[in-house]
Amino acid sequence: MARLKTAVLISGRGSNLQALIDACAVPGFPAEIVLVIANVAGAAGLARAQAAGIAARTIPHRDYKSREQFEARLTEELAAAEAGLVCLAGFMRILTPSFVARWRDRLVNIHPSLLPAYPGMHTHARALADGVRIAGCTVHFVRAEVDHGPIVVQAAVPVLPGDDEAALAARVLAAEHRAYPLALRLIAEGRVRIEGDRCVIDGAAAPGVVLINPSDG
Numbered sequence: 001m002a003r004l005k006t007a008v009l010i011s012g013r014g015s016n017l018q019a020l021i022d023a024c025a026v027p028g029f030p031a032e033i034v035l036v037i038a039n040v041a042g043a044a045g046l047a048r049a050q051a052a053g054i055a056a057r058t059i060p061h062r063d064y065k066s067r068e069q070f071e072a073r074l075t076e077e078l079a080a081a082e083a084g085l086v087c088l089a090g091f092m093r094i095l096t097p098s099f100v101a102r103w104r105d106r107l108v109n110i111h112p113s114l115l116p117a118y119p120g121m122h123t124h125a126r127a128l129a130d131g132v133r134i135a136g137c138t139v140h141f142v143r144a145e146v147d148h149g150p151i152v153v154q155a156a157v158p159v160l161p162g163d164d165e166a167a168l169a170a171r172v173l174a175a176e177h178r179a180y181p182l183a184l185r186l187i188a189e190g191r192v193r194i195e196g197d198r199c200v201i202d203g204a205a206a207p208g209v210v211l212i213n214p215s216d217g
Ligand code: GRF
Pocket: 010, 012, 013, 014, 015, 016, 017, 089, 090, 091, 110, 111, 112, 137, 173, 176
């Protein structure tokens, strides 16, 4: 079966991009990354794409007079690469409703919280300030409202005593690196159906565990 042609949009470090690159390198994986676009020149993720032999472009948003013009250029590149799915991976630009509509149900994002809790920035600091005991990440289809849309995969991790923002971020990031490749695989296998505001996933088993934190008590 043809592999799902996937583009990844980044702004920085690209560790999630790397997780997707590594997953796609496994024989039989149902998706391939055909293009990586960064909106920031020198984004570290670009080197990861180049090292993997993947076409990488920089499209600096600052070079465009409007969001619409910037996005038109993105769409041009995505169409030329025949991308069937676009993955946002640490892409720090808000997309207009018209771009989101153009890629509806073919545009996914990863966010470092268990949505709908903590949309937006500084998720880990906010979670720590609230004293939550479970944190995590979410892969979701993108809708016009930021960090909102049908959820494909979530991963949960405990908040540990003494965690600071960096420690919690690192634990969630490790979970992101498992969640994003799983979401990409499920989508590429055609197992994810969007029904209204929710995803229904064919043949996906749920883990038979309860994550309780603290574990003694
Ligand atoms: C991740 O935490 C992701 O959830 C958020 O931005 C960060 C990107 O990290 N949207 P990286 O560039 O993938 O390393």
